[in-house]
Amino acid sequence: MSEIIPVILAGGQGTRLWPMSRSARPKQFIPLLGALSLFQQTLLRVADRARYGAPIILTHADYRFLVAEQALEVGVALGAILLEPVSRNTAVAIAAAAETALAQDADAVLNVLPSDHAIADDADYHGAVTTAAAAARDGWLVTFGITPDRPETGYGYIALGTEVNTQVRKVGRFVEKPDLDGAQAMLGQGGYVWNSGMFMFSAAVFLAECERLAVDTKRAAHTAVHKAKRDLDFVRLDEEAFATAPNISVDYAIFERTDKAAVLSVSFGWSDLGAWNAVWQALTPDAAGNVSVGPSLLSNTTNCLVVTDNAHVVVEGLDDVAVIATEDAIFVGRLSQAQRVGALAKSLKEDAKTQGLTDVHKTAYRPWGGYASVLLGERFQVKRLFVKPGKKLSLQKHHHRSEHWVVVSGTAEVTVDGKITVLSENQSIYLPLGCTHRLANPGKILLEVVEVQTGSYLGEDDIIRIEDEFGRAG
Missing domain, CATH: 2.60.120.10 (Jelly Rolls)
Known part of the structure; x- marks a missing residue:
């Protein structure tokens, strides 16, 4: 049976966890939940060579040495590091990985994983991988749907369709991030799962669907891979070809249009860590509901998150507040409104006086x-x-x-x-x-x-x- 080839997406430059996460060193490369970075935790989750082949990494050229160094630190050998020359969302990036894998193995099955999610590395997770891989070998393009436990407005949803087998169902439809009323309605109705952004499929089947549904993406990926150049331990995808691809996600390009989309409902621990409140939820709070990382003192304070990499932070008499302190910037705001940080970071980037605060750390x-x-x-x-x-x-x-x-x-x-x-x-x-x-x-x-x-x-x-x-x- 062909190996499962992990495809790890590590090129994001997200700023929703500003000021810790910045474009020069985004959240996947920083240790948010322990001593290892999220990227390193992802690598270790797919390190069992009895189950997985060597991973393919997709990243930006600026992060190539971070990728190589962090993989070396945890002792995980990489199959290929593909460098995206321009930002074109996930469709063409994943298609390039599929082209790369297919050149080595006509039966390759790909497990596409974001590098910046927190995922439980346990028996439930690996059992789900095995189930999804079996469906992928039967020709399905499988997405992992997280069973919701609360009305969440920060995630997209998937409606469960008819059964493929006892564990996998067809995708009924994709639902954009809802408002609170919509999220509560779906939770109450049942039959909906969170869209995790993780996938499993045959490289050959995926590329065939690209040829049928997103031919410009398929053509750009094929040419970018076949005109790629080696650079030390990296593969630089051809810029001219890659840039011709539509700037579109794999959800929009393929999964929402194909009749081969299936969803596996799972309940293992998962978070996309898309905002500071998600980090708070992923860590263990004290009796007052507080989470602190780094030197701090919290007095008469409840349900707060404090993260500091240098300064000693003291918080008195507050509730539902996030305090994130770095060497050169501090964010203070409502923890329950942490989704607004991305917009604030965008405003900082648009001002020449503060642009550097979103780009590089001190x-x-x-x-x-x-x-x-x-x-x-x-x-x-x-x-x-x-x-x-x-x-x-x-x-x-x-x-x-x-x-x-x-x-x-x-x-x-x-x-x-x-x-x-x-x-x-x-x-x-x-x-x-x-x-x-x-x-x-x-x-x-x-x-x-x-x-x-x-x-x-x-x-x-x-x-x-x-x-x-x-x-x-x-």
Whole structure:
């Protein structure tokens, strides 16, 4: 029997969990529910090679090193990392994954999974996967429908149709996100499930339906895959072909139009974590209904969520409030109205003064580690650099600034104009304007360096890369 090939969608740039989630490091790559990111939890859920083949990852080029590094951290080998050159929603992305899988296995069955959902990794979940895979091998395009336990306005719904077998039913119809009255009516009536955005189908059957119902999507995916180029461990889908695809979801393009759509009702733990109230629901509250992550003190407070990655947050005498604190931004609002955060983030992005707050964190992550700005003044800047063991920055130079590096912890291998110097804790080195230089960590622990920049221009675009192991030279 052919393997189940997980297809993990990891290209989203959602801001509904702002300010933690930003376009440079969106929610699938941050640890919201424990020590591992949601993407890593998804990888581990499909890591059993007796059940699954190596996963295909669909992501944006900006996230390619995050994907590779986080997979390496949890020891999961990837089948392919497909890089989407432009945003075109899920239909063409999934079709590209199906084309990729079909080239390897004519009988491939795909399990399409978002990378930013919280899902119980238990017997109920894996039993549902087995049931859905059997229906997929019989030619059905299966979607997983979550049995609702409350009138939820943040999810789409699926009406259950006639039986395919004792566990799987045809899709009656898809229902857009309802208002509260509509959600209560469907819950009371029964026969409706939440649309989870998870699917199971034969790659060949799915592509045949694309050919019949969404030929432009099928053609764009086929050409983008067959004209794709290898880039290190990644596959860059052809941009010209990919861009011709309609900007449409797989629900609209295929599932709402095909006569092969089926739904498997499931009741395992699931949340799309689409807003801060969903995060609150996914975590275990204290006796007062509060959930806190990070340093905080809650007094005379009920039904609140506090998430902080640095500042100590103190809340007094509040109910139904979310407080989300990062290094450079804080959100405070009604937890029950957390769906509004996305609109607020959009407003921030449209203002040039605040656009950066939705794009990047104060701490920027790179394939080799990352950096954080500590102090910025006129003609000077202080940064904290951290370099992972065995990693190195690009060989580079600057036209407008000089730098001074002080090693805080670890061992630094510094190249300046061809000369290599090894520095340990409390040692430093000066990098004059225009010199060719590189920082590397030859040790086995994290290297931390304080960098002091001085010069007429300190922007990140004043970097001329001469040599780079991550393909960023130039």
